[in-house]
Amino acid sequence: MANTLNNFQKDEDDSINGVLTDREEIFIDDKEFEKKLLRKMDLRIVPLLALLCFLSYLDRINIGNAKLDHIEDDIGLVGNQFNICLSIFFVGYILFEIPSNLILIKTSPSIWIPSTMVAWGIVMTLMSFVNNFSGLMSARFFLGACESGLFPGVIYFITRWYKRSEQNFRIALFTVGNSLSGSFSGLLAYCILRLGGKLSLKGWQWLFLIEGVSTVIVAAFTYFLLSDYPENTKWLSDKERKFATERLKNDAGKAHIIQFDKKQLLAALKDWKVYMAMLHLCILSVPFYSFTLFLPTIVNGLGFDYVISQLLSVPPFFCASMSTLTVAILSDRMRVRGPFIITCSSIGIVDYILLGIPSSNIAVKYVGTCIVGVGIFPCLATSIAWLTNNVGGHVKRGIAAAMLFMSGNLGGIIASQIYRPKDAPRYLFGHLLATAFLVTATCISILQYFLFKNINKKKRENPQSFLEGKSEEQIKNMGDLHPDFIYSL
Incomplete structure (x- = not known):
């Protein structure tokens, strides 16, 4: 595997060098200055983004903890109504993702992102007072709609x-907020649910109330802490702003397009790469979301009571966090995406099979839940980075990212239905479906890898064929279709 990855790295190093051949490499040799700039950027940007993600995911998945505190009985849910409430969240999310990113592109991150946080924090707070199926349905729909901007x-x-x-590691640090929130949610829920009975509120009501108010408070500070873009950031010096801007231009080569252009929006809607990435993430999201939403339930099905199940939800998410960061670091250093996705999803497949095999050994099955997270979670961050790496032009990339998350949340709708109450305690049906989706996602990753590799070969061997019949204006706006732009593998 190591030798194979080294070969992949060599191919990708060549491709990165190819991007820079026709551009003036401003500051490109000042590696020490670049390292200091990256450290400064990371300290100011990444921790805050990870916190926002942590809160978003905490508010999204705490309903799994509320289930163990008998929210179904308290508000009169019957049959499959709880799973329907899980699904409706993703409907709201999907409907508002593209509009939200269009607003972001036309406004600024420091205004739009905190505003979405305030909105979903209020919805989360009000969700603590729902008392029937329709109330919970409405709250979950609007929670999804408000969170769609993040x-x-x-x-x-x-x-x-x-x-x-550099993107996979930063995206991983951001998405680690997902796994940490899953890990922390069990511990936090264990503490908060003990407030049940105080002020005549149930434990799950305290859970929604405290976590919702916390989000609103953090959002108020985020208005002042979140920066916009390098070219207009006050905490960078003039030289740092110029360096940060020029290095991105050099990295994108002739695919660097920053102005808002409707043609770039249409380019995202017509790009096969975007739709293949959407299909991959949709399928991958089924095991990912089913794992995060139902982990306390799956652990409970192993024979533990609901309190212990909350606590035993922590280690699997912690393992997933460490795996995500490790894979992201290696992926960025070796400048490859596909091989890591293929390897990690294969690990997930093996361990879902382990969960599905009838066995009286609870310890083995619990270890299996930990390793499933190790396999699935790195795939998500790396898949996102794979698409953003291969889309040129800021507007096109912004729309492509929104489309990608739309498909991911379609997978979430499916995921919320596969662990059915009637399948307890083994949940064999859910484990088998998750395995099948992971196998399919792995096959799509392999196909993507070879498609990109083949196109890169054509771009290197016959670049002129990509430019024939096009005007200067068309060539200027080709973005990632330009032969100078070599796709990440």
């Missing part, structure tokens, strides 16, 4: 600050 918006934001070879 994930695709932050991915777009990261691509406006970091080069392609």
Whole structure:
């Protein structure tokens, strides 16, 4: 595997060098200055983004903890109504992702992202007072609609600050907020649910109330802490602003298009790469979301009571976090995406099979839940980076990111239905479906890799064929279709 990855790295190093051949390499040799700038950017940007992601995911998945505190009985849910409430969240999310990123592109991150946080924090707070099925349905729909501005918006934001070879690690740090929130949610829920009975509120009501108010408070500070883009950031010096801007231009080569252009929007809607990435993430999101939403339920099905199940939800998410960061670092250093996705999803497949095999050994099955997270979570961040690396032009990339997350949330709708109450405690149906989706996602990753590799070969061997019959204006706006832009593998 190591030798194979080294070969992939060599191919990608050549491709990165190819991007820079026709551009003036401003500051490109000042590696020490660039390292200091990256450290400064990371300290100011990444921790805040990780916190926002942490809160977003905490508010999204805490309903799984509320289920163990008997929210279904308290508000009169019957049959499959709880799973329907999980699904409706993704409907709201999907409907508003592209409009949200269009607003972000036309306004600024420091205004739009905190505003979406305030909105979903208020919805989360009010959700603590729902008392029937329709109330919970409405709250979950609007929670999804309000949260839709964060994930695709932050991915777009990261691509406006970091080069392609730097993005996976930063996206991973951001998405680690997902796994940490899953890990922390069990521990936090265990503490908060003990407030049940105080002020005549149930434990799950305290859970929604405290986490919703916390989001609103953090959002108020985010208005002042979140920056916009390198070219207009006050905490960078003039030289740093110029360096940060020029290095992104050098990285994108002739695919660097920054102005808002409707043609770039249409280019995203017509690009096969975007739709293949959407299909991949949609399928990959089924095991990912089913794992995050139902982990406490799956652990509970192993024979533990609901309190212990909350606590035992922590280690699998912690393992997933460490795996995500490790894979992201290696992926950025070696400048490859596909091989890591293929390897990690294969690990997930093996361990879902382990979960599905009838066995009385609870310890083995619990270890299996930890390793499933190790395999699935790195795939998500790396898949996102793979698409953003291969789309040129800021507007096109912003729309592509929104479309990608739309498909991911379609997978979330499916995921919320596969762990059915009637399948307890083994949940064999859910495990088998998750395995099948992971196998399919792996096959799509392999196909993507070879398609990109083949196009890169054509761009190197016959670049003129990509330019024939096009005017100077058309060539200027080709973006990632330009032969100078070599796709990340």
